[in-house]
Amino acid sequence: MQARKSNLPIPYMTFAILIILLVVFLVETFTGGSTNAAVLLRLGAMNNLIVASQDQFWRLFTAQFLHIGWLHLASNAVMIYYVGQYLEPIIGSWRFLLIYLLSGVGGNLLSFACGSDYSVAAGASTALFGLFGAIIAIYFKNKQIPAIFALGRQALALAIINLFLDLFMKDIDILGHIGGLAAGFFLSIAIGNANLQKYHSKIRILAGVVLILYSVWCLRQGMVITR
Numbered sequence: 001m002q003a004r005k006s007n008l009p010i011p012y013m014t015f016a017i018l019i020i021l022l023v024v025f026l027v028e029t030f031t032g033g034s035t036n037a038a039v040l041l042r043l044g045a046m047n048n049l050i051v052a053s054q055d056q057f058w059r060l061f062t063a064q065f066l067h068i069g070w071l072h073l074a075s076n077a078v079m080i081y082y083v084g085q086y087l088e089p090i091i092g093s094w095r096f097l098l099i100y101l102l103s104g105v106g107g108n109l110l111s112f113a114c115g116s117d118y119s120v121a122a123g124a125s126t127a128l129f130g131l132f133g134a135i136i137a138i139y140f141k142n143k144q145i146p147a148i149f150a151l152g153r154q155a156l157a158l159a160i161i162n163l164f165l166d167l168f169m170k171d172i173d174i175l176g177h178i179g180g181l182a183a184g185f186f187l188s189i190a191i192g193n194a195n196l197q198k199y200h201s202k203i204r205i206l207a208g209v210v211l212i213l214y215s216v217w218c219l220r221q222g223m224v225i226t227r
Contacts, residue, residue, distance in 0.1 A: 013093040014084030017100065018077055021124060024065045025073050035069055037120050046121040048112050052223050060112065064104030066122035076124045079158075083131045086151055090138065092194035099187045103130015106183025107176040109215060112222035115175050126176040130184025132159040137188035142196045179218075186211050 024043070025034060032039035041047060044062025051059050067073035088096040107126025115121070132155045139152020159181055166174040189207035192198040199207070 008085065009089045011081075011084045011088040011093075011096075013097050014081060014088050017084070017097075018081060021065060021067070021073060021077060021080075025067055025070070028066060034067060034073075040066055040068065040120055040122055046108055046111060047119070048115060048117040048222060051112060052117070057219075060105050060108045061101070063108055063122045064101075064124050064127050067124070068122055072123060076128055079128055080124060080131070083128070083135065083155070087131055087135055090148075090193055090195060091134070091188070091191075095191050095193065098191060099130055099134050099184055100127045102187055103127045103133065103180045103184040106130065106187075106211075106214070107173075107178075107180030109218035109222070110179025110182075111173055111176045113218035114221070115173065119173075121173050121176065123173070123176075125173075126180035129159065129162075129177045129180035130187065132156075133181040133184030133186075134188035137185045137199075138193060138196060141199055145196070148196070182214070183211065186214075 028034040028039055028043060031043075034040070037045075041050070043066055044059055045066050046059050046063040050056055067076065084096065091099070104124065104127035107129060108121075111121060111126075135152055135155035136159070139148055139155065142148045143152060163174065163177060163181075166172045166177060186207040189199050190204050190211065192204065198204070
């Protein structure tokens with residue numbers, strides 16, 4: 001993929017997200033450290049047991065803004081910028097933000113439903129995989145456009161490669177990545193985009209129904225605490 005062309009709109013929402021992630025990371029660092037579990041939990045990291053037993057469902061949203069170590073932040077930030085500079089102009093800034101945030105929640109929902117009840121999880125990778133999913137959905141509908149074809153193939157390859165690598169990496173929340181990818185895919189279909197061909201209205205409604213059923217199932221499943 002070539003460097004971002006100067007005639008593309010500046011991805012203001014992408015930059016805003018990156019600034020927020022940096023500010024939150026600095027807060028982590030100066031309040032006890034970004035690898036300190038107590039700090040992470042105090043600031044909103046995911047822990048299934050706490051979410052289920054204390055009804056702290058807000059953690060499904062806040063965990064995507066926290067990172068465990070500077071390398072974790074840097075790797076996610078680089079990819080968010082890379083994807084955002086292309087995807088945000090395609091779908092529009094507010095759609096981009098909505099897909100980003102809801103994909104982060106969607107990824108954490110699958111971790112809540114099927115993941116360990118005792119681990120502490122955080123990171124923007126759930127939202128990042130949602131951006132991959134959004135591009136893939138756009139690619140399937142607009143692959144006749146050369147730029148979308150190339151971008152979609154890259155997003156599909158990155159998603160598959162990263163999920164494969166997740167299988168061999170310790171302390172990686174692969175469920176969150178899968179959930180974020182699926183959420184971003186269906187959100188992109190349901191919400192549509194600003195400049196390209198959209199899916200038929202019936203398919204968009206069906207995607208919305210899938211998202212609702214997915215959310216309900218994850219919440220019901222997640223409330224079952226395993227010993």
